[in-house]
Amino acid sequence: MSASKSVNSKDRVVIFDTTLRDGEQCPGATMTLEEKLQVADLLDEMGVDIIEAGFPIASNGDFEAVSMIASRVKNAVVAGLARAGVKDIERAGEAVRKARRPRIHTFLSTSPVHMKYKLQKEPDEVLEMVIASVTRARNLVADVEWSAEDGTRTEHDFLCRCVEAAIKAGATTINIPDTVGYTAPDEYRALFRMVRERVPNADKAVFSVHCHNDLGMAVANSVAGLEGGARQIECTINGIGERAGNAALEEVVMALKVRGDIFPFETGIRSEMLTRASKLVSAVTSFPVQYNKAIVGRNAFAHESGIHQDGMLKHTQTYEIMTPETVGVAKTSLVMGKHSGRNAFRDKLKGLGYELSDNEFEDAFNRFKALADQKKHVYDEDIEALVDEKIATATDRMKVLSLLVVAGTLGPQVATLTLEIDGVHKTVQSQGNGPVDACFNAIKAIVPHEAMLELYQVHAVTEGTDAQAEVSVRLAEAGKAVTAKAAHPDTLVASAKAYLGALNKLMQKRDRLHATAAE
DSSP, X not given: OOTTSOTTSOEEOEEEEOTTTTGGGSTBOOOOHHXXXXXXXXXXXXXXXXXXXXXXXXXXXXXXXXXXXXXXXXXXXEEEEEOSSHHHHHHHHHHTTTOSSEEEEEEEEOSXXXXXXXXXXXXHHHHHHHHHHHHHHHTTOSOEEEEEETGGGSOHHHHHHHHHHHHHHTOSEEEEEETTSOOOHHHHHHHHHHHHHHOTTGGGSEEEEEEBOTTSOHHHHHHHHHHTTXXXXXXXXXXXXXXXXXXBHHHXXXXXXXXXXXXXXXXXXXXXXXXXXXXXXXXXXXXXXXTXXXXXXXXXXXXXXHHHHHHHHHOGGGTOSSOGGGGTOOSOOOOBOTTOOHHHHHHHHHHTTOOOOHHHHHHHHHHHHHHHHHOSOBOHHHHHHHHHHHHHHTTOSEEEEEEEEEOSSSOOEEEEEEEEETTEEEEEEEEESSHHHHHHHHHHHHSOOOOEEEEEEEEESSSSTTOOEEEEEEEEETXXXXXXXXXXXXXXXXXXHHHHHHHHHHHHHHHHHHHHHHO
């Protein structure tokens, strides 16, 4: 990057969001079709340039999701991922066919370790596969992206040969991903400069970065790639993704926006929608956002230290480098309680980044009132948990209607549970080794299953003895793991709801597999 470049002449950076593809590959983060459509609509509204909607060859469900997203997205390019094989590319082409701006994103490993152990092919064979796959994709769509999987561990001479061949075959975007999160900013910056200088037709394609966060440098590496000449960043909401995740979209966007004095780049993202997007993705995946997460974490704009509070009262810029409003967080913090009315509650929801329909609002308001009767103060986090749980369970077939638990030192612990399953009420009484075990045994008695409990975690949403308990549960069955969470002032009720939420997700997976087998 030239230090003398005018800040007013900023280069446009394309934002490629892969939350629905790479993000969903995060263990336990599988989304339903309806949830994917919700996320895609919000990404399109937010100004994302390219939405990677899924991996069409992976399953009929993935193909359907990509197809439906392609047919409804109004502005963004819709991409489908494909390996180098004929069936993958044709399936991806069919999935994005109805998009206003379709893209096929095809990839192939190029590093020595991947070629030897994963592909078991020689470099010349891999080069021929690059040419054939890009040519095949270009015959289906005009916009083709090619990725050199494990590009940062690829030998430079071979990487340049592959990039040159891909562009010659018709690739319009070249992605050099840090697939295993191994590189560092200076190294990644130099890699792009090297490739762009050595490849003779490099000016005919847009270069892209795709960084994983295994060493915690995904965002720093992504920005360094821009300095090396890349103009597309591949990222995800909340940084979700395989292993340690991907570069976080919200962090990339705000780094470029806040430090425009040293990064002469701009995006088309409406930053005031970042918090809303973060909350939606967290809700549909049941993956909580860490409190100190940059930009969208609960504490990102919170100040407890007396010194910090004093500085903030005198001037907000003493301890805040951006205003909360720029990322969709309200400045004010209304104390909500049982005397609060609809207008105050609606204003609070808007400030927290939620936009609900009239029916959804009435349901949320009634549940808020019920919670306020149990708690002296209802905090922002209580309201977020209340709304997020509803979003996550909106399509669930099974719901907890009532739960009564008898526990104590005398034992045995007994749970009497009533569930609603597809509109039918079922009640059972079960014993267990403790009240939580009794609750889970009751669910299993009504809904027999072989899922294993891999995670059971409880934490208080806010301070105080009347705080809501937020419970996270992860269940695994047949190699598939799902996570769900629920919040309630009663820890046992939250536990039952979270367990049932995870079971709902497993059953949805099972139903989809059965439907696929029947076809």
